[in-house]
Amino acid sequence: MISFESLIRNHAKPMNVIPTGFTPEVDENLKVRAVLFDIYGTLFISSAGDIGAAKNESSTKKNEITELCTRYAVNLPAGVLIDRFFEEIEREKKNLKEEGIEYPEVVIEKVWFRVLHIDNPGTLRQFALEYEMIVNPVYPMPGVNEILSICRQKGTFMGIISNAQFYTPHLFTSFLGHTLAELGFRRDLLFFSFEMGYGKPSVRPFAEAARTLEVEGIKRYEVLYVGNDMLKDIAPARKTGFKTALFAGDARSLNMRSGELGNETFHPDLIITDLSQIIPCLA
Numbered sequence: 001m002i003s004f005e006s007l008i009r010n011h012a013k014p015m016n017v018i019p020t021g022f023t024p025e026v027d028e029n030l031k032v033r034a035v036l037f038d039i040y041g042t043l044f045i046s047s048a049g050d051i052g053a054a055k056n057e058s059s060t061k062k063n064e065i066t067e068l069c070t071r072y073a074v075n076l077p078a079g080v081l082i083d084r085f086f087e088e089i090e091r092e093k094k095n096l097k098e099e100g101i102e103y104p105e106v107v108i109e110k111v112w113f114r115v116l117h118i119d120n121p122g123t124l125r126q127f128a129l130e131y132e133m134i135v136n137p138v139y140p141m142p143g144v145n146e147i148l149s150i151c152r153q154k155g156t157f158m159g160i161i162s163n164a165q166f167y168t169p170h171l172f173t174s175f176l177g178h179t180l181a182e183l184g185f186r187r188d189l190l191f192f193s194f195e196m197g198y199g200k201p202s203v204r205p206f207a208e209a210a211r212t213l214e215v216e217g218i219k220r221y222e223v224l225y226v227g228n229d230m231l232k233d234i235a236p237a238r239k240t241g242f243k244t245a246l247f248a249g250d251a252r253s254l255n256m257r258s259g260e261l262g263n264e265t266f267h268p269d270l271i272i273t274d275l276s277q278i279i280p281c282l283a
Helices: 004-011 051-059 062-071 078-098 108-116 121-135 144-154 170-175 204-215 230-240 275-281
Strands: 034-037 044-046 138-140 157-162 185-192 223-227 243-247 270-272
Touching: 004 121, 004 170, 034 204, 051 062, 051 078, 051 121, 062 078, 062 121, 078 108, 108 121, 138 170, 144 157, 144 275, 157 204, 185 204, 204 223, 204 230, 223 230, 223 275, 230 243, 243 275, 270 275
Parallel strands: 034 157, 034 223, 157 185, 223 243, 243 270
Antiparallel strands: 044 138
């Protein structure tokens, strides 16, 4: 059976960032001892970062999805498969909300099983990964290896809080050649929505990360969260007491969420257009 890394690399194509026109705003007096990152749209260029965008992107990739179905002997027209897939996601999220989960996250393999009825877990996961790589191509953000290396050298605590699925951690081994641990991420600071059962903009993973870091003597104001979405990244990080850096390096994924933040009016501590711009803030 082909590895997830091989499947990711087989689908990968180089991508360049699309400038946003934002001017960086960096406070070199700000010093932090820990950095927590979002993944899609921050550490990796992402064509379709959220469920709505992914659905729209799927409809433009019907030829590729038809070919994928043929290879896996799935006897569904691409349009029908897409509709059933997103209907199942919405159904599952509705059920989870009724159970009291405010920002529910699905387990994507379970969704695909209800759509495809493929009994082999390995085959099901391979299909799920290939579909994801078709509708949401990703590629490392410029400078990602360098910033992670500098954080390691400085002894900066590193973690991730991201909406994700089982294939997300494999992006690092596929593109950067190292596991999350080898890159310097602490296991107790990795918060993936598919493992938690809920996702951002919940403050729960941010609060849990804060408690973990406080045990290490790191105060909340000494933590920087880097993300590309004002609602899902910057708002919950700020509510937790973290410093915030809005990543405005790629027009595909920058999301200011105008009109979605209610009565909240705030400004991120930093606005960056390149990951290297947080280097002066590393204590």
